[in-house]
Each structure stands twice: as C-alpha cells, then as structure tokens.
Amino acid sequence: xxxDRTFVIIGASQAGGWVANTLRNEGFxxxxxxxxxxxxxxxxxxxxxxxxxxxxxxxxSTYFWQQExxxxxxxxxRLNTKATAIDxxxxxxxxxxxxxxxxxxxxxxxxxxxxxxxIDGAQLPGVFYLRTMEDTLAIREAVKEGSTAMIVGGGWxxxxxxxTLTKLGCKSVxxxxxxxxxxxxxxxEISDWLLQFHLGNGVDIxxxxxxxxxxxxxxxxxxxxAGGENIDCSIAVVGIGVIPNAEIAxxxxxxxxxxxxxxxxxxxxxxxxxxxxxxxxHPNDLLGRRLRLESYExxxxxxxxxxxxxxxxxESYAEIPWFWSDQFDVNLQMIGVPxxxxxxxxxxxxxxxxxxxxxxxxxxxxxxISINNPRDLRFGKRLMQANKTVSVADLSNPDIKMQALLKG
Ligand SMILES: Cc1cc2nc3c(=O)[nH]c(=O)nc-3n(C[C@H](O)[C@H](O)[C@H](O)COP(=O)(O)OP(=O)(O)OC[C@H]3O[C@@H](n4cnc5c(N)ncnc54)[C@H](O)[C@@H]3O)c2cc1C
Numbered sequence: 057x058x059x060d061r062t063f064v065i066i067g068a069s070q071a072g073g074w075v076a077n078t079l080r081n082e083g084f085x086x087x088x089x090x091x092x093x094x095x096x097x098x099x100x101x102x103x104x105x106x107x108x109x110x111x112x113x114x115x116x117s118t119y120f121w122q123q124e125x126x127x128x129x130x131x132x133x134r135l136n137t138k139a140t141a142i143d144x145x146x147x148x149x150x151x152x153x154x155x156x157x158x159x160x161x162x163x164x165x166x167x168x169x170x171x172x173x174x175i176d177g178a179q180l181p182g183v184f185y186l187r188t189m190e191d192t193l194a195i196r197e198a199v200k201e202g203s204t205a206m207i208v209g210g211g212w213x214x215x216x217x218x219x220t221l222t223k224l225g226c227k228s229v230x231x232x233x234x235x236x237x238x239x240x241x242x243x244x245e246i247s248d249w250l251l252q253f254h255l256g257n258g259v260d261i262x263x264x265x266x267x268x269x270x271x272x273x274x275x276x277x278x279x280x281x282a283g284g285e286n287i288d289c290s291i292a293v294v295g296i297g298v299i300p301n302a303e304i305a306x307x308x309x310x311x312x313x314x315x316x317x318x319x320x321x322x323x324x325x326x327x328x329x330x331x332x333x334x335x336x337x338h339p340n341d342l343l344g345r346r347l348r349l350e351s352y353e354x355x356x357x358x359x360x361x362x363x364x365x366x367x368x369x370x371e372s373y374a375e376i377p378w379f380w381s382d383q384f385d386v387n388l389q390m391i392g393v394p395x396x397x398x399x400x401x402x403x404x405x406x407x408x409x410x411x412x413x414x415x416x417x418x419x420x421x422x423x424x425i426s427i428n429n430p431r432d433l434r435f436g437k438r439l440m441q442a443n444k445t446v447s448v449a450d451l452s453n454p455d456i457k458m459q460a461l462l463k464g
Contacts, residue, residue, distance in 0.1 A: 059086035061160040063366055064149050066139040066304065068092025070100065070352065071333025071359035072165035073120050078363025080129045088131045089157060091149070093138040096189055097123060102352055104192040105216035106382050110223060111196060115189060142308040144326060161328050161366045164305055164316060165359065168298035168334040168350065173208060176269040182276025183292045186213055195293060201225035203290040206279045208267050210237040212381050213295030215250065218259045219383040221293075229260040229287055231267055231279075241379075243394060246413065246425050249406055250383075257384050267292075300335045300348060313337055315348040320372045322362035330366055332358040341374045343393060351379045376440055385409075389430050391437045392423025401451035404429055412436060419445040432458050 063079055065072045068090045076090050092098070099118040107113045116122070126133055141150040142164075148156040170185040172178065184195050199205070205221040207214045210232030218228040236247035237254075254261055267279045270292060279287045300315040311317040311325040315337035322330045322338070333355040337348045354377065361373040380389045386409060397415035404411030404427075412426040412433055421440040426433035435458030439446060442462065450456050450464075 059084065061086035062158060063088050063161045063163070064157055064159040065090045065163040065165060066142075066149060067165035067167055067301075067333070067335075068094070068133055068135065069098050069165065069167055069333070070120065070355040071167070071335075071362070072163065073098035074356050074359030075163045075165060075330075075332060075363040075366070076126075076131045077121070077129065078360045079366065080131065082364060082367050082369060084367055086160070088129075090131055090133045091137045091139050091151065091157075092133065092135050094188060094190075095136050097121065097126070097133060097135070099189060100352070101187070104189065105186055105213055106220060108189070108192050109196060109217070109220045115193075118189070139304060142304060142329070144308050144329075147328065159328075161330070163322075163362050163366065164324070164329065164331040164335060165333045165355075165362075166301035166304065166335050167355075168300045170294070171297045171299055173267070173294045173296060175267060177271055177276070178294070180270050180272050180276045181274070182272065182290060183270055183294065185294050186217060187298070195291065198291050199224050199226060200290050203227070204229060204288060206231070206267065206287060206289040206292040207295065208292060209295040209297070210234075210261065210263070211240065211295055211297065212238060214293070215254065215383050216381060217293045217295060218254060219257070222257060222259055223384075226291075227258075227260070229262070229289070230254070231262045231265050231281060233264070233266045235264050237261070237263075242390065242425060243400075243413070243415065245400075249427070250388075253384070253386065253409070298334070298350065300337075302335055305329075305331065305335075317346075320374060321365040321370045322358055322373060323365055330362040332362040338373065340377075341372075342376055347377075347393065349377055351377065353378050376437055378437070385428075387428055387430065388425065389433050390423070390425045391433060392421075392440060394423030394425075397422050399448050401448040403432055403452055403454060414451050416446070416448065416451075419447070421446065435459065435462060438462055 097119045138152045139149050170187045205226040207218045207230040222228045237250045266282050268282045269280050302312045302316050305316045306312040316331040318336045318338050322332045334350050339346050394415035399416040401414045410428045412429050414424045415422045424436040
C-alpha cells in the first residue's frame with residue numbers, strides 16, 4: 057500500500073540517521089527527507105578525538121551508512137542544507153534560501169554546538185574547538201610534533217584530546233577551572249585517578265585555573281593563564297561544553313528547557329514533532345528525573361524510539377545511561393549518573409589500571425565506573441536493572457563472581 061506522507065528530519069547525524077532508518081525498518085513507505093547542515097553523511101563523532109585525530113581512519117569509515125545503503129533505503133539526504141525555521145501552522149520546514157519543505161511529521165535531531173571561550177585572542181588561527189569532522193581535520197593539519205598543545209577544559213573532550221595529541225608527539229597542557237577533572241560527570245575518586253593517570257603519561261594538568269587570553273602575531277603563540285603565567289603553544293583546543301541546538305524549536309513555540317522537552321516517547325509539545333539525541337531533554341523513570349544526555353548510545357536508541365513514535369508504535373525510552381571514553385591505553389565506561397550514593401565498592405585494583413567502582417544507594421547500585429573492566433560493569437548494569445540489593449563486601453570480593461550476585 058503506498059503512503060503519500062512526508063516525514064522530515066532536521067539534523068543528519070547519529071540520532072537523525074537512526075530516526076530515518078527506523079522509519080524504513082518499521083515499514084514506512086512514504087517519503088523520508090534528512091536535512092543536514094554539514095557536508096558529510098551521518099558520521100560517528102567518537103573517533104573525532106581518538107582514531108580520526110590520530111589519522112588512523114578515513115572520513116568514509118566513520119559514516120554510519122554509506123550512500124548506497126541510504127539510496128537503497130530510499131532515504132533522501134540533503135547535505136549542506138540548514139533548516140532556519142519551522143512553520144507549524146503550515147507544517148513546513150524553512151531552509152536557508154527560503155525554500156520550504158512540507159512535512160506530515162517532523163523530527164528534530166539538531167544535536168549540540170560547542171560553547172565558545174569569550175576571551176581575547178580566541179579567534180587567532182591555531183585556536184580550535186572539537187565537535188565536527190572539519191574540526192578534527194583542521195586540528196590534525198595544524199599539529200606539529202614536538203610543540204605544545206594547550207587544552208582548555210578537563211572534561212571528556214579535553215582529556216581525550218590531551219591523550220591523542222600526546223600520542224602525536226605534542227606536549228599537552230590541560231587547564232581546568234574547577235578543582236578536579238570531569239567534575240560534572242564523575243566522582244571525586246575517579247577524577248583523582250584520572251589526574252594521576254594523565255600525569256603519569258606525561259600530560260601537564262593545571263587545576264583551579266583558566267586561560268585569561270591567547271596571544272600571537274597573526275596566529276596563536278602563547279596562552280596567558282589566570283595568575284599571569286605564559287605558556288608558549290602552537291595550538292589550543294577548547295573543550296568547555298556544548299549548547300543544545302534547540303533555538304529552532306523554541307522559536308517555533310515548542311517547550312524547551314536545556315534542550316527540547318520531550319516525553320518518554322520522544323514526543324515534543326506538538327503531537328507531530330519529535331526530538332532525540334543530544335538536543336532532547338527527556339524523562340528517565342529509572343533515574344527519577346529529566347536529563348539531557350550527550351552520548352552515543354542515547355543518540356542511537358532515542359532516535360529509534362522517535363522513529364517508532366512517528367509511526368505510532370510508541371515504546372517507552374528508559375535506559376540506564378551508558379557512556380565510554382578512551383584515553384591512552386584506558387577504556388573507561390560509566391553506567392547511570394551516580395549521585396547521592398551512601399556506599400561505594402571497588403572491585404579490582406586501581407593501581408593496576410583495572411577496576412570498577414560501584415556507587416550504592418540503600419544497598420542498590422546507582423551507578424558505576426569501570427577502568428579497563430567492561431565485563432564487570434556489564435554485570436553491574438544487570439544488577440542495577442534488576443534493582444537487586446547487594447552488599448559492599450560481596451561486590452568488592454573478587455572471589456565472588458558477578459554472575460553469582462545476579463542469581464543470589
Ligand atoms: C569529539 C567527540 C567525541 C565523542 N566521544 C564519545 C564517546 O567516546 N562516547 C560516547 O558515548 N559519546 C561520545 N560523544 C558524544 C556523541 O558523539 C554524541 O552524543 C552524538 O553524536 C549525538 O548525536 P546527535 O545526532 O544527537 O547530535 P549531533 O551529533 O550533534 O548531530 C546534530 C547534527 O545536526 C546538524 N544540525 C544542527 N542544526 C541544524 C539545522 N538547523 N539544519 C540542519 N542541520 C542541523 C548538525 O550540523 C549535526 O550534524 C563524542 C562527541 C564528540 C563531539
């Protein structure tokens with residue numbers, strides 16, 4: 057049976073790509089149009105600060121779907137196409153140049169953009185941000201072995217960048233305004249572990265400080281830190297967080313609050329408009345609150361939920377958040393958003409760079425962080441999902457298998 061409806065998706069990246077593919081996987085036969093501002097097919101961002109920055113992968117290999125697969129699925133991808141407004145009354149998306157595309161249903165997967173550093177010299181050539189493939193290619197081009205790279209921000213992007221640029225032969229200097237690394241995301245002990253780990257790998261880290269200005273004659277030559285210290289550097293990468301691209305939704309009158317407000321089916325305050333990924337502020341029953349996640353798994357799975365909801369195949373999106381990061385030879389993984397825990401249990405040996413720390417609230421796992429131990433973390437996730445009561449003594453005891461705790 058033919059379907060003459062058109063479903064439009066604004067934002068041709070991970071979440072948007074999954075919306076489009078889910079529509080097809082679920083049998084939608086109408087028109088699917090994916091609008092993307094960037095010049096590339098939907099690509100994976102995690103390699104941007106890792107393998108792609110190291111130069112180990114090609115641009116094409118980061119694509120979620122090659123052009124042939126998108127053609128085969130009859131997904132129309134319009135690249136270099138920015139949506140500028142949503143006319144909800146006419147049910148049209150306005151694109152740059154004032155063309156309009158009519159939609160029956162619309163998904164907004166516009167992700168997030170970098171927060172800019174409002175200091176003198178931030179516009180100098182040599183000062184970079186890291187969000188897009190273009191950013192990675194530009195940084196790679198500018199990296200000089202043996203020179204100093206200044207990293208502003210000791211969060212995930214900053215630390216991954218510090219590790220990768222060190223591997224490329226740079227001296228990486230990280231400045232972080234707060235008193236510990238990744239303070240928004242992880243617990244103080246893991247921040248401290250990360251600090252020692254990076255120092256041990258030759259990264260220079262300065263906490264409780266910031267860059268006051270960048271200086272140079274036509275290009276970046278030095279960073280002046282708060283307090284006056286000058287650090288000569290040839291490049292700087294700023295990683296101080298992102299801002300959700302929710303303006304297009306807010307201007308169209310949709311509810312927004314740190315992102316586009318959606319329900320557990322990725323529905324916005326307009327029944328014909330959906331949102332998913334980094335831009336979506338959603339409720340999570342397991343955590344008992346709303347949140348906006350900036351993670352790979354969320355972009356994929358919430359995109360799938362949105363695609364199904366557009367076809368009225370509503371499926372509640374409630375997953376335990378999961379995130380990973382790779383830095384030097386360490387794979388860090390995190391489940392949940394640990395907060396207000398009353399006990400912790402560590403399994404493994406932090407000194408050997410292989411352990412998991414569990415955070416418990418009333419005897420139940422509330423979150424966990426693993427360093428080079430994804431297996432125990434996976435079992436921890438199952439314990440968390442099952443809401444199982446476990447003791448610190450059992451969790452910390454390497455002689456008791458995690459599987460046994462699930463059965464117990
Ligand atoms: C360098 C880097 C490393 C990362 N590493 C990890 C990791 O190790 N582990 C992990 O879990 N997560 C990681 N992430 C996070 C993960 O990649 C993101 O959560 C994910 O990309 C979000 O996908 P998204 O589709 O929601 O948004 P985005 O990827 O931000 O995509 C949104 C797209 O919409 C486009 N767009 C915006 N506005 C418009 C408009 N008006 N018209 C048309 N197009 C528009 C944008 O150009 C962009 O292409 C990393 C992110 C970065 C940047």
